[in-house]
Amino acid sequence: MQIFFLIIFLSVSLFFSSSAMALDLIFPQKNPYNTTAEKTYLMGSVKKGSKLSVNGEHVKVWHNGAFCKTVNLSEGENTFILQEQFCCVPLIVKITKNPLKNVKKTCRQIQKLVYKNLMFSIVSDDYATVRSDASVSSRRITDLPKNTNIFVEAKYGNWYKINVGKSCEPLWIQEKNVKLLYPINSRVSSNINNVTFCQDNLFRYLKIKFNFPVIYMLQEKNNDVILTLYGVKNADMLYNISNKQSVFEKINVIEDKKNNNITISFISSEKIWGYEADYQNGELVFKKRKKPVLNSDYPLKNIIIAIDPGHGGKEKGTIGPTRIAEKDVNLNVSLLLKKQLESRGAKVVMTRETDDCVPIYNRPEIAKKSNALICISIHANSMVDGDPFEKNGTSVFYYNEHAKNLAETIKQSMLKDLKLKDDGTRKSSFVLTRPANPMSVLIEIGYMPNPDEYLKLTNRHFQRKAAKSIADGIEKYLNENTQKYYLLPGTGSGF
Template identity: 30%
Template sequence: MNIRFSMIIVLAMMIVFVSIPAEAQAEEIKLVIDSQNVESKLLIVDGRSLVSAQILKEKFGEKLVWKKGRKELQVNSGYWRASFQVGSRIAEVNSSILPLESRIRLINDDVMIPLRFLTKMYGGELEWDGSTKTIYYYSNRVSDISTKSSVNSSQVVINTDYQVKYELNLYHRPQRLVLDLYNVSLAEVKSKVEVNNNIIRQIRVSQFKLNPAVVRVVVDINQMSNYQIKRNSLGLVLKINQDTQVVTSSIISRKPKLKKPKLKLRTKKIVIDPGHGGFDPGAIGPSGVQEKTVNYQIAKSVNKLLKQAGFRTKMTRRSDKFYSLAKRANQANRWSADLFVSIHSNSNSKPWINGTATYAHWYASKSNWALAWYVQSELVERIKLESNGLKAANFAVLRETNMPAILVETAFLSNPREERLLNSDDFQQKAAAGIVAGIKKYFAKED
């Protein structure tokens, strides 16, 4: 009786734990790329999806060369070259090594590559629908870049298949806007677009990185006063404005003529937000300087200088306490502040990275970008550090506030030299003076 029972248990375990052949699994799985069913062979091996490399040619138009003697497949794209060695778990892409999730296989004279390789080269997303046993791949590509111009503004229109995450920076000497589009690749787009109007000189486009895929769009500027970026149904629209009252070929060396304010400064209410606090120290420098302390010292000086200039001010924290980002934004909203200025110190895993940057939200208004512009230029002029330009981000304190809001990264606490500066009273006073000078110029211009 016990023997029969044991045999039943063993048989049951064999039924449960026997592995299903990869080919049997593949028969039940479909692949859909950009809403089109794909006939290319698809296998599941050790839980990893492999697809025929022919898909690179059939779907994306790449050139394939099979080196039979070496059992190597070479792929030639307009923006990258790759080689796949049968049996290897790496690919060589543009002379660099790219680790793969599974080995390259040769099945019935068909080279099978990891399906996820597509996302590394072309961006986009993979999705699994268990109900229909279908893998969906949505590639995301920049399909077109065009410009529209009027007397005082120019627009750069960037068409993508789907919405993209991006980062926009302003650089000087020469002046240019650099837009990085993440998890996206280039279709057949010109690498250079000559514009040559009074605002834009040219636009340069490149597949800046692979794995992950990043497209970089560089707009070389002749002259501008401010800019803003917005999403539309086709992708992104970067609008660059020219103000004849502002000379902007170098915001550091050339100062705009400003109108005197019509309103008393005392009517303006400004919230100063020292980043981090309490149990949240923020970044910590090589010698142990904590960001929360530096932020607070600079913010106190900003608060004092603004009060002396006649502004009404509030600080989101007046001691070493932690406050949530939502609470900080709500303080400003409830008070109906005119401006929100968050003060931070930057950090990077690479200790040589340095410089100063000012952030505004992705959807910030023209007025908001003007605030960032003036604060960044005045701050850099006083502290004499590298300008990393204006940047767009989705930080909560920028997103949730109802008034123009900026986040200032004064310097890199992770950089030993800048850590020493950030910890000095002299630098803190100069940084505060630069921020306040930028705020004053903003109101002088806006009023």
């Protein structure tokens, strides 16, 4: 009798588990699901060769079992009944479309608290980020080390506004990173104590020693890099030395005596290859990359390139219709790209080579420390709502102007070989696009939710083609933008 019940129990649970497995809904991730979008999609998989209907209407199933159905949403609750051919219990998905709320823009003109006097303050954390507005989503201007002197003029929410004189854009810093010390009548300026210029194979350097660290900002304008120092006196030393000793092509120093700010422009006839500045042992070190010299036959020979396979470990990235994770697609393409680049003579540094979860801020550090000329971050795109059959294709991202052309050249090479739709070249502030050294580009090869692109992204042959097209793009960019030297018989590598 007991055995009889056990058999009944096993067959019932087997039936339910197999029917539950037969229809696997990946998107929306939640059921019921809430959105404000006009359109969204139902994406997942059924058993290979099986049929699927949504609200009685036949839906295409790809040969790997993937399906993706775009649905229009009406205001309020929308019900979708997903019925798989071999499954007796339909899956009911409820999606509620909420009206778009009018988000009131906060006005920064109204300061909650404006200090009567400036507040002499210091950075109290190991470092603090200065931003262009009182919000973590605003533009990052610089990071400041501990004990940097700042002058706070107002407070807005959890943010302090830093006084840098009238001529400059407002700078903001989070309250938690700062210690207010005492009121002061006017800003105290830091003195320049020492200025040094030097160079090595890869970079030209300007090093400045101050009484105390000051806020600085880096910008680029065409081929020029502009370094602004806030609250500094004694630009004479900078004038004198830069006239005599500069290792840079041309330097322009402008002193704004009223506000005690100094602008140093590194003017060049060559395009920018990378630059950065940070404090090292209390000294501000600015460095600008020299134009690489390439071997005409092997433009990638000895060029250091960092590859960052997006996500990894417990950070899976986007999950495709049959549950292959983006992190694995990214790693496969990245390892193939490494092979491609190495076969052309490049030295490749990887931010990960296995299924590891490398913290996001460590990744650009790995690239920077390796002295890479270029850093390429590899991803496959996700999609929150919308229509995956309308929005798809290859896109590339950059942040600093000097990386735009590299991003565009790589994308063109990919479009030519992979023949996906052009999904754009966009300026975006990501952890992996922000560094100005190395030159940083992030690639979204295609979209995981689109079943056609998913089939390609998870196909080894396509991954190899993608890796080759990216390597071709990098090589083409270097070929077009550098001077070459020609090997004479028996002269060695020339490096």
